[in-house]
Structures are given as C-alpha cells and as structure tokens.
Amino acid sequence: MNKNERFVKKITLKSVDFSRWYVEIIQKAELADYAPVKGMMVIRPYGYAVWERIQRLVDDRIKKSGHSNAYFPLLIPESFLQKEAEHLEGFAPEVAWVTYGGKEELEERLAVRPTSEAIIGNMYAKWIKSWRDLPVLINQWANIVRWEKVTRPFLRTTEFLWQEGHTAHESFEEAQDETLMILSLYKEFVENELAIPVISGKKSEREKFAGALETFAIEAMMSDGKSLQMGTSHNLGQQFSKVFNIRFEDRNQKLQYVWQTSWGVSTRLIGALVMAHGDDSGLKFPPNIAPVQVVIVPISAGNWKENVLPLARNIEEKLGEEGLRVKLDEREEFTPGWKFSEWEMRGVPLRIEIGPRDIEKKQVVVVRRDTGKKENVAQASMNRKVPEILREIQKNMFEMALKFQQENTHEVKDYEEFKAIMESKKGFIKAFWCEDQVCEEKIKEETMATIRIILLDQDKKAARGKCVFCQKPTETVVYFGRAY
Amino acid sequence: MNKNERFVKKITLKSVDFSRWYVEIIQKAELADYAPVKGMMVIRPYGYAVWERIQRLVDDRIKKSGHSNAYFPLLIPESFLQKEAEHLEGFAPEVAWVTYGGKEELEERLAVRPTSEAIIGNMYAKWIKSWRDLPVLINQWANIVRWEKVTRPFLRTTEFLWQEGHTAHESFEEAQDETLMILSLYKEFVENELAIPVISGKKSEREKFAGALETFAIEAMMSDGKSLQMGTSHNLGQQFSKVFNIRFEDRNQKLQYVWQTSWGVSTRLIGALVMAHGDDSGLKFPPNIAPVQVVIVPISAGNWKENVLPLARNIEEKLGEEGLRVKLDEREEFTPGWKFSEWEMRGVPLRIEIGPRDIEKKQVVVVRRDTGKKENVAQASMNRKVPEILREIQKNMFEMALKFQQENTHEVKDYEEFKAIMESKKGFIKAFWCEDQVCEEKIKEETMATIRIILLDQDKKAARGKCVFCQKPTETVVYFGRAY
Numbered sequence: 028m029n030k031n032e033r034f035v036k037k038i039t040l041k042s043v044d045f046s047r048w049y050v051e052i053i054q055k056a057e058l059a060d061y062a063p064v065k066g067m068m069v070i071r072p073y074g075y076a077v078w079e080r081i082q083r084l085v086d087d088r089i090k091k092s093g094h095s096n097a098y099f100p101l102l103i104p105e106s107f108l109q110k111e112a113e114h115l116e117g118f119a120p121e122v123a124w125v126t127y128g129g130k131e132e133l134e135e136r137l138a139v140r141p142t143s144e145a146i147i148g149n150m151y152a153k154w155i156k157s158w159r160d161l162p163v164l165i166n167q168w169a170n171i172v173r174w175e176k177v178t179r180p181f182l183r184t185t186e187f188l189w190q191e192g193h194t195a196h197e198s199f200e201e202a203q204d205e206t207l208m209i210l211s212l213y214k215e216f217v218e219n220e221l222a223i224p225v226i227s228g229k230k231s232e233r234e235k236f237a238g239a240l241e242t243f244a245i246e247a248m249m250s251d252g253k254s255l256q257m258g259t260s261h262n263l264g265q266q267f268s269k270v271f272n273i274r275f276e277d278r279n280q281k282l283q284y285v286w287q288t289s290w291g292v293s294t295r296l297i298g299a300l301v302m303a304h305g306d307d308s309g310l311k312f313p314p315n316i317a318p319v320q321v322v323i324v325p326i327s328a329g330n331w332k333e334n335v336l337p338l339a340r341n342i343e344e345k346l347g348e349e350g351l352r353v354k355l356d357e358r359e360e361f362t363p364g365w366k367f368s369e370w371e372m373r374g375v376p377l378r379i380e381i382g383p384r385d386i387e388k389k390q391v392v393v394v395r396r397d398t399g400k401k402e403n404v405a406q407a408s409m410n411r412k413v414p415e416i417l418r419e420i421q422k423n424m425f426e427m428a429l430k431f432q433q434e435n436t437h438e439v440k441d442y443e444e445f446k447a448i449m450e451s452k453k454g455f456i457k458a459f460w461c462e463d464q465v466c467e468e469k470i471k472e473e474t475m476a477t478i479r480i481i482l483l484d485q486d487k488k489a490a491r492g493k494c495v496f497c498q499k500p501t502e503t504v505v506y507f508g509r510a511y
Numbered sequence: 512m513n514k515n516e517r518f519v520k521k522i523t524l525k526s527v528d529f530s531r532w533y534v535e536i537i538q539k540a541e542l543a544d545y546a547p548v549k550g551m552m553v554i555r556p557y558g559y560a561v562w563e564r565i566q567r568l569v570d571d572r573i574k575k576s577g578h579s580n581a582y583f584p585l586l587i588p589e590s591f592l593q594k595e596a597e598h599l600e601g602f603a604p605e606v607a608w609v610t611y612g613g614k615e616e617l618e619e620r621l622a623v624r625p626t627s628e629a630i631i632g633n634m635y636a637k638w639i640k641s642w643r644d645l646p647v648l649i650n651q652w653a654n655i656v657r658w659e660k661v662t663r664p665f666l667r668t669t670e671f672l673w674q675e676g677h678t679a680h681e682s683f684e685e686a687q688d689e690t691l692m693i694l695s696l697y698k699e700f701v702e703n704e705l706a707i708p709v710i711s712g713k714k715s716e717r718e719k720f721a722g723a724l725e726t727f728a729i730e731a732m733m734s735d736g737k738s739l740q741m742g743t744s745h746n747l748g749q750q751f752s753k754v755f756n757i758r759f760e761d762r763n764q765k766l767q768y769v770w771q772t773s774w775g776v777s778t779r780l781i782g783a784l785v786m787a788h789g790d791d792s793g794l795k796f797p798p799n800i801a802p803v804q805v806v807i808v809p810i811s812a813g814n815w816k817e818n819v820l821p822l823a824r825n826i827e828e829k830l831g832e833e834g835l836r837v838k839l840d841e842r843e844e845f846t847p848g849w850k851f852s853e854w855e856m857r858g859v860p861l862r863i864e865i866g867p868r869d870i871e872k873k874q875v876v877v878v879r880r881d882t883g884k885k886e887n888v889a890q891a892s893m894n895r896k897v898p899e900i901l902r903e904i905q906k907n908m909f910e911m912a913l914k915f916q917q918e919n920t921h922e923v924k925d926y927e928e929f930k931a932i933m934e935s936k937k938g939f940i941k942a943f944w945c946e947d948q949v950c951e952e953k954i955k956e957e958t959m960a961t962i963r964i965i966l967l968d969q970d971k972k973a974a975r976g977k978c979v980f981c982q983k984p985t986e987t988v989v990y991f992g993r994a995y
Contacts, residue, residue, distance in 0.1 A: 060634065060637070060638075062583070062584045062630070062634070063588060063591070063630070063633055064584055064586050064587075064588060064621065067584040067586065068584075069581065069582065069583050069584065069634055070581055070582040071581055072579035072580065072581045072649060074581075075579070075580050075581045075582055076579065076580070078582075079580065095556035095559070095560065096556065096559050096560075096563065097553065097554055097555055097556045097558075097559045098553065098554040098559055098562075098672065099546070099553050100546045100548055100551040100552075100553065100670055101623070101654055101656065101670050102548050102551065102607070102623075102656070102669075102670070103548075104547060104548060107547070119613070120613045120614065121612075121613055122611075122613060123586070123609045123611070123612050123621075124609060124610065124611040124612075125607045125608060125609050125610075125623060126608065126609075126610045126611065127606075127607070127608040127610065127620075128607050128608075128658035129603070129604045129605055129606060129607075129658045130604065136611075137548065137607075139585070139586075139609060139623070146546070146547070149547055150544065150546070150553055153544070154544075159844070165556060169654075170585055170653075170654065172585065172586070174612035174613045185586075185612075186584055186585050186586070188582065360643070
C-alpha cells in the first residue's frame with residue numbers, strides 16, 4: 028500500500044487545512060476546474076454526474092407536487108429590475124450587464140439574470156386573468172450570473188446552476204402553505220438523498236431575500252463546524268405582483284393582486300456533499316447520489332486478464348441489472364493499490380475486490396468507504412447483499428453527520444458563554460433572541476456569528492427565555508453560526 | 512360542434528397563411544410566448560415538456576454511445592473568440608457582449624456564448640496530455656445567445672437551448688467516425704421519435720460551420736415545402752487544437768495536436784414538429800414525443816360526476832400504469848366539444864371519450880388525431896389496444912411525412928426545369944452539381960434555393976451527370992431547397 032499512501036499525500040489533509048483541502052479535492056477528484064474567467068468554474072463530467080442525480084431527484088419531487096418546468100429568458104431589461112426597489116438594491120451590485128448586441132450598442136442595458144422574479148412577473152401579468160388560472164406552479168432549471176467578489180468552487184461562483192420555482196396563488200395562506208411545503212420538500216430531499224441533516228426555519232429581516240415578505244431556509248453544518256445555506260423558500264407576498272401588476276378576478280369578480288412564492292437549490296449542494304462528508308482520504312458520496320456506487324477492482328496478478336477479468340465483467344453486468352451504478356476499473360497502467368486510493372478519493376461508497384483466491388472461494392471482498400470495513404461476500408448472494416450494504420451506508424452516513432451536528436450544537440445562557448464557544452469551538456449555538464436587529468448586528472460584529480434560522484413554532488418546545496445578548500425576555504429561539 | 516368550429520376559427524388556417532398560422536398556433540397552444548426582449552421567447556410548460564422529452568431521448572442516446580455531460584462557463588473572453596479567425600468572423604456580428612460586472616467596467620469584454628468551441632478548447636488544452644486521455648467525449652446542455660436580426664419562435668431566436676457535443680481524438684479517421692456516427696444518431700432519433708424523415712449529407716463550403724473542416728447535417732422538409740436544418744455534426748480537424756494548443760503525446764511519444772468534433776441539436780426541433788406535422792386544426796405530436804399522449808374527455812351530461820367521472824379516473828390510472836402520459840380533462844366550465852377541439856389544437860395523438868352510453872356498453876370511444884378515425888374499444892382490452900394504436904399513429908405519421916417529402920422531391924435535368932419548379936412548386940430538387948461555388952451562388956441569387964446537403968457516397972447510386980447550372984460533368988449529387 029505504499030502507492031496508496033503516496034497518492035493521498037498529494038492532497039492537503041482535511042484535518043490540517045480545511046479550505047485548502049476543499050479546493051484541492053474538488054480539482055483532484057475532477058468534480059470541477061477553474062475557468063479562465065475570474066470566479067467561474069467548469070463542472071467536469073464527474074461533478075456534473077452528481078448534479079444530474081440531484082436534478083433528477085429534485086425534479087421528480089417538484090413534479091410530483093404539481094409543478095411544471097418552463098424556461099424564461101436569460102437577459103432582463105434594466106427597467107424590470109428597477110421596478111422593485113428592494114430587489115434592485117439587493118442585486119444591482121452583482122449584475123453582469125450586456126451593453127452590446129453584435130456591433131450595436133443597446134438602448135437599454137440587459138442584466139444577465141441574477142434571479143428571475145422580474146422577468147417572470149412580467150409574463151405572469153400577461154397570463155393570469157382569473158382565479159381559474161391559479162395557482163400557477165412553475166419551475167425553471169437555469170444558469171445564474173452574480174458578479175461575486177470572493178468566490179469558491181460550488182459555494183459561491185460568478186455563474187452557477189440552479190432550479191427556481193415561481194408560483195402565484197389566490198391568497199396569502201395558500202402562498203404560505205406552498206412556501207412551507209417546499210421547505211419540507213427540500214429538507215426531506217437533503218436528508219434522505221444527500222444524507223445531510225439540516226435545521227430549518229425562518230430567516231431574520233437582515234438575512235432574508237431582497238424583495239421577499241419572509242424567507243425560509245434549510246441550513247447544514249459542514250464538518251468544519253460552519254453553516255451552509257442549502258436551500259431557500261420565499262413568501263414574496265404581493266411585492267412583485269403590485270409592481271408588475273399581476274392581477275386576477277377573484278371568485279367574487281373582484282380584481283386582486285396574486286400572492287407569490289419563489290424557491291431554489293443550486294450547484295452549491297455539491298459543495299455541501301464535499302464538506303459534510305469528506306475526510307482525509309477524499310470525497311465520500313452517499314450511495315443515493317454517488318455517480319458510481321460500486322467500483323470493481325480486479326487484482327491484477329499473473330494472468331488476471333484470462334481468469335479474473337471475465338468474472339469481474341460478469342459481476343459488473345449483474346449488479347448493473349440490479350439498477351446499480353457500477354464501474355469496472357480495467358486500466359492496466361495502475362496497480363490495484365493505486366486504484367483503491369483513487370476511488371476512495373473520488374468518494375465511491377463501495378469497492379469490490381476480486382482476485383484469483385476469491386475465485387477459488389467463490390467470493391468477493393467488499394470494502395465500505397464510510398467505515399473502511401472489509402467483508403467477504405459469497406458471489407451467489409452478491410445481488411442481494413450489495414444493495415443491502417449500500418442502504419446501510421446511506422443510513423450510517425446520515426447518522427454520523429447527525430451525531431456530529433448534535434455534538435456541535437450548543438445551548439448557551441449568556442453572552443459570555445456564547446463568545447467563549449464561538450472562540451474555542453465550532454458549530455451552532457441555539458439561543459433566545461429578542462428579535463431586535465441591534466442585538467443581531469452586535470453579535471455579528473463581535474463573533475462573526477449570524478442568525479442562521481429562527482425556529483418555527485411547530486419545531487419549538489414552548490418556552491420563554493432571555494435574549495442571549497440583551498437579556499430581554501422573549502419566546503424566539505434561533506440558531507447562530509458562522510456561515511459560508 | 513359549433514363551439515368547436517368557433518374555437519379553431521380564432522387561428523389563421525395553415526392552408527391560408529402558413530407563417531401566420533405558425534406563430535399563432537405556438538402561442539395559442541401555449542408552447543411559447545414572446546418575451547419583452549426583442550427576439551427572445553418564453554418556453555411555456557407545454558412547450559418545455561416537449562423539450563424535456565427531446566432531452567431525455569437524445570441524452571439517453573448520447574450517453575449510450577459513451578459520452579458524458581459537463582458544464583462550461585456562459586461567458587467567454589473576447590480574446591478566446593479571436594484566436595480562430597474564421598470562427599470569429601462567423602460569430603462576431605451576432606455576439607452579445609457583457610461589459611460591466613456590477614458597477615465596474617470589465618478590462619476585457621465577455622461574449623455570452625454563441626457556441627463553446629473556444630472555451631472548451633482552452634480547457635481541453637489543460638486536461639489532455641497523453642493518448643491515454645483520449646478520446647474525450649463530452650456533451651453539454653446549455654443556453655446560447657446570438658443577436659439575430661430576424662427571429663421566429665423556436666426557429667431562430669436570440670436565445671435558444673441546445674446540446675453541444677465536443678470530442679477530441681487521436682486521429683482524423685477517429686474524428687470522422689465520431690462525426691458520422693453522431694449524424695446517424697441524429698437521423699435515427701429524428702425519424703423514430705419525431706416521425707420526421709430527413710435527408711443527410713455534407714454541407715458545401717458556403718454553408719459549413721465557421722471554423723470546421725467539414726460540416727454534416729440532417730435536413731427535413733416542412734409542410735410548406737421549405738427545408739429546415741435539424742442538426743449538425745462538424746469535423747473540426749485540428750483548426751481549434753492548433754490555436755488553443757491542445758496537444759497529446761501519442762503512442763510513439765511524439766507530440767500531436769488532437770482531432771476534434773462538435774455537434775448539436777436545439778429547441779429548433781420543436782419548431783420542426785409544429786411545421787412538419789401540424790394542420791388546420793393545430794398541432795399534431797407523434798406519440799413518442801407528445802407531452803400528453805392520451806386525453807380523456809368525459810361526456811358531461813346529466814349526473815356525469817357520479818357515473819362517468821369515476822370510470823374516467825379509473826381509466827386514467829390504468830393507462831398511467833402502462834407508462835402512458837395521460838390527462839383527464841375534468842374542467843366543468845367547458846363543453847366536451849370545446850375540449851375536443853382544444854386538445855386537437857394542442858396536438859394530443861389520441862382522445863378517449865366516455866359517456867353514459869359507453870358505460871352501459873362497457874366500451875370507450877377512441878379518436879385518432881392523425882386520421883380523425885373513431886373507434887369503439889372494449890374497456891377490457893383498452894390496456895392492450897391503446898398502446899397499439901399509439902404505435903400505429905407513430906408509424907403512420909412518419910409514413911405520411913415521408914410520402915409528402917418524396918412527392919415534393921424533384922429530379923431535374925436542366926436549369927430551366929429547376930427554375931420552373933422553384934417558381935411553381937415547393938420542395939427539394941435533387942440534382943448534379945459541379946462543386947463550383949459560382950454555380951451555387953448564381954442559383955441562390957436567381958431562385959433563393961441553396962444546397963441543403965451533398966449526398967455521401969454511401970447514399971449515392973454510382974452515376975455521372977452534368978451540373979444543373981453549368982452542365983459540367985460531375986459525380987456530385989446534391990439536394991437544393993429554400994431554407995428557413
């Protein structure tokens with residue numbers, strides 16, 4: 028296993044320098060590469076395969092809950108963005124502007140979409156006439172450009188991919204139901220498929236989406252203890268329908284403005300998978316999302332091409348028929364040990380080793396990426412056993428991440444304890460907050476911690492306490508954390 | 512059926528004004544709508560569902576033939592486009608330029624991608640080192656912007672969606688094999704799934720892609736007799752690898768430039784579906800691509816909600832279980848006749864009518880969109896019969912289109928006959944051509960006909976003839992047509 032060790036040494040260890048490990052592993056595992064335009068990245072086939080899995084699993088859920096996909100233009104007239112003041116203020120600093128079409132200077136600048144509320148609002152005003160046209164439940168898969176100053180692959184890039192849902196409803200209540208339904212759809216998806224536990228709740232005024240009435244979010248703890256926003260769901264109220272004049276005749280023949288929502292998850296989730304599960308050996312994908320679930324490495328000794336390879340191919344085919352994503356590594360130029368460490372680094376959940384001795388014993392050796400545990404499995408029972416182990420890995424990875432999250436979530440009673448924890452430890456601090464923005468700002472200034480979410484009533488044990496900063500009595504419970 | 516007639520009358524008849532019918536039916540059937548930016552469109556859910564079907568069916572074929580998807584940046588530095596002179600000349604007039612990021616003017620203008628050869632070439636130079644890295648077989652699904660002067664929904668829009676394959680190979684032959692393999696993949700897809708027969712072959716120098724060595728294409732005859740380019744596959748040779756310095760160490764340790772291909776199909780195919788199959792009653796989708804394959808219309812007389820609706824729901828469920836895309840039209844505000852004509856207009860291949868009398872007879876009435884033929888089908892045999900009829904429709908639609916194409920393909924011996932046909936009739940003219948660009952230009956000037964494809968040797972009956980324009984002896988056979 029000397030080769031193995033050497034191979035991994037090329038990457039900075041996660042335990043030594045988390046940020047450096049993050050950018051190195053992404054390039055080394057060929058998830059993404061830097062593009063020649065500042066802050067942009069190329070999503071390479073292995074990384075894009077993860078995105079395709081995310082797309083498929085999210086899209087199925089979006090469609091099942093009654094939404095359809097559509098596509099709206101990339102370029103948005105500046106005057107549209109200007110209509111909603113708060114929205115403009117939020118996005119103007121980071122808009123990329125198209126000013127020329129061919130050789131002609133445009134009369135009006137066009138924004139490369141930083142989000143699509145404005146252009147979609149304009150179309151909804153045209154399409155929606157009556158309560159019979161509602162609800163409108165549309166989603167879009169698209170690329171987004173935001174001129175960010177500080178970027179990091181997947182987490183914050185000048186261009187990224189996402190889905191953005193945009194719905195219109197008859198009433199506030201219906202819009203609120205939609206907003207919260209999507210929030211729990213996201214939570215269920217991230218926890219069950221990405222094996223990442225999340226906390227969910229409302230954003231504070233300071234952290235909400237520019238133009239929304241209320242923003243809800245799911246947040247997850249990365250393995251460095253920092254918080255990553257994984258998805259947001261906004262109740263837009265009537266802010267956009269009023270400026271874009273999206274009106275409908277209600278059931279009593281009265282003209283009303285529609286109530287809207289918008290919500291999205293993005294390629295940022297790939298960064299979350301890296302940071303929540305990875306270790307010193309590299310990536311660690313949960314089976315449900317892994318582009319390759321099982322890698323078969325034939326032990327290349329003696330005349331392995333005659334005796335081992337045919338059996339390895341046979342196993343590949345059989346597991347493929349079970350619906351598993353399997354790869355057989357037939358490369359001749361690498362040793363088995365090198366292959367082991369490469370596929371570990373690339374996060375494949377399960378490795379099957381097969382050599383001459385295994386053929387004799389009618390078995391294979393199965394090695395789990397999550398625990399490193401080795402196990403002999405009889406070839407005859409493999410088709411049942413391999414999916415079973417993958418399910419176990421999925422479950423175990425979620426439990427490991429949940430344990431980590433719980434161990435690093437602290438309840439504090441006063442601000443001294445708060446500061447001490449933010450200095451020495453990492454993670455979430457669960458505390459009472461008086462809802463005063465002054466306390467929020469002060470805490471941020473002094474500790475770099477922000478309010479990640481405000482717990483919803485349904486998730487809260489009825490209790491009263493005192494604001495962790497000003498000691499004013501309150502019922503509001505929030506999670507603080509340092510955020511990406 | 513008065514309501515029915517009135518409904519269809521709102522659309523210009525195809526037989527009266529083809530272009531007007533085209534833009535009206537697209538809006539009326541809610542495939543797409545005009546966006547507030549000139550030349551841009553919104554693809555509405557019904558149109559996008561067609562695109563999702565196309566994507567799924569093309570993507571499956573692309574992956575099966577060994578390609579993987581990836582994603583490259585939207586914005587491309589101007590200097591990259593300038594590297595390949597021919598390429599720049601071809602695209603510069605139609606590039607949308609980003610000049611500002613937030614409030615800062617950029618040092619170098621960025622092109623919103625008009626195609627991705629340049630940005631991908633830059634990355635391939637970084638990734639490819641050895642013959643072991645080849646072939647690189649990558650595809651991208653993306654949006655494209657070209658500042659077009661004259662636009663028409665789906666056919667030519669400032670922004671459109673497509674897939675673009677970009678591959679790199681060790682030799683010219685391997686690149687040529689890839690180029691032609693993709694050409695036949697496209698032909699098979701368009702004929703089998705879209706039910707549109709195509710002619711395929713090489714483009715003339717005049718018509719080829721800016722920067723390619725050779726361009727191959729499939730072309731189809733629309734029902735107004737004009738030709739539409741449906742997909743292209745380019746052998747790029749070493750033009751891009753030389754300017755982007757994409758080199759590999761070959762099997763003899765010698766440095767070589769890679770050989771490249773690129774190829775794509777786009778949302779234009781949705782326009783082709785409209786124009787190849789539609790009629791005076793509206794759209795006509797082939798079952799394999801139809802977002803809705805079967806619409807169930809309950810005959811709403813008497814207490815239909817108690818007796819007809821439950822059975823209709825049961826049929827919807829059963830056919831859904833067969834894997835069919837089924838819609839039950841439960842709306843109360845419309846009569847059955849109105850619904851019939853609406854779903855005809857929207858191109859649904861098969862309609863199932865069910866009323867009180869059908870319940871008594873344990874049957875349903877099935878109406879085909881392609882022929883208008885009505886048939887009673889026993890409820891007990893429906894699950895077998897409906898998929899069977901859909902397969903027949905798919906086959907019949909292709910045959911109808913092929914018959915039309917053949918009837919409108921003319922072989923001419925001299926230029927007088929050529930001109931006469933282009934004046935009076937529509938369609939393709941199959942003729943000999945001397946390969947001289949002068950003849951090609953003259954023909955275009957005088958008849959508006961261009962060379963759509965040059966027949967490949969394999970598709971040509973060995974023969975010699977005379978150029979239809981200059982009478983010079985030649986073996987080259989081409990198809991002329993007026994193109995979109």
